Amino acid sequence: MTTTPQSDLGRFYDDFAEDYHLLYPDWDAALARQGAALDALIRDRLGAGPAEVLDCACGIGTQAIGLAALGHRVTGTDLSPVSAARAVAEAAARGLRLPTAAADMRELPFPDGRFDVVVCADNALPHLLMAEDVRAALGEMRRVLRPGGLMLLSTRPYDELRRDRPASTPPQTTESDGRRSVVFQLWQWHADGERYDLELFRLLPDATGQWQVAVRRSSYWALTRAELSAFAAEAGLTGADWVQPADTGFFQPVLIARAP
Incomplete structure (x- = not known):
């Protein structure tokens, strides 16, 4: 088994960036709905204050813009520079600031302990087809979290x-x-x-x-909930727990874990 070259994956999303919003019947409604669902998870676990959030697979900004609109200080990264640039433009069109960078989630360009929350949503992690790549990405998410910081990761319901x-x-x-x-x-x-x-x-x-x-x-890679929880534990994340759409209002199951 060989992983998809990341250059090919970046081109996939570069090409898709212009019309990614067409996956949603109403993209603006999705921004608000998904942002509110993730915001509730963050504030329930970290308190009422706004958080310093990294969206490490921000795409065109579906989750990042929704969180920024609710007062969080959000930074986005994505393998696709075209998608990341569109996220900046879409945020600005809504009067929001969303700094982004083109980056691989396996090598995040930030110092240790930089963020309160790392979000990796919308089935982004399963593009990594090899165990060592999944471990590397989760290890980087854990590294850039402050002690006690929160990781929110969503995938399709692969079980x-x-x-x-x-x-x-x-x-x-x-x-x-x-x-x-x-x-x-x-x-x-x-x-x-x-x-x-x-x-x-x-x-x-x-x-x-x-x-x-x-x-x-x-x-x-259709990773099950147990498999992803085990990878998170290997990366040093603790308290891995899955919450379901019926309980959160988010459109995918969400894995919640913390940096120790």
């Missing part, structure tokens, strides 16, 4: 998905700039039953009404 091994996701229809688009995914599971290749299809009508199709490809 269930590994059992059912779906071949596709339902189509998502979105309207943007007066044009309707359709997004869906096809999944091809590897023989190990743990990893899968993803093809992301985006259908968008052109000026004549003809559907134009764009396809992007990537791979994921």
Whole structure:
């Protein structure tokens, strides 16, 4: 098993940055909803004051902007410089400051103990297909957390998905700039039953009404909750606990752990 080259993954999200918001029927509503859910988890565990937050896979800012809007001091990093730049622009358009940098989560460009909270959301970590890379990323998250700091990491519900091994996701229809688009995914599971290749299809009508199709490809490791909790413990994070969407309002299960 070989991991996806990070240069290829960065290009995947560079190419996707312009229309990533089309994954959501209403991206602005998603910013507010996801920010509020993560904010509640942070304040419940760290207190009412605003936190110093790193979103280490910020993408175009879906979680980072939502948290910044609620008063947290958020810094974003992402493997894709194009995505990180769009996050800055989207935050500024909403009157918010969101400094970002292009960085690999396995080598975060910050000193030890810099942040109260590290967020790694929206199924970003499972792009790492090898155990040593997962350990490296979680080790870096733990390193940049202050003592007692909080890690919030979300993935797809892989316990269930590994059992059912779906071949596709339902189509998502979105309207943007007066044009309707359709997004869906096809999944091809590897023989190990743990990893899968993803093809992301985006259908968008052109000026004549003809559907134009764009396809992007990537791979994921469908880590179970127990596997990720064990990796977090190996990285020195403590008290690993999973909270579910029904309890948090966040759209994915969230692993919560602390730096000792």
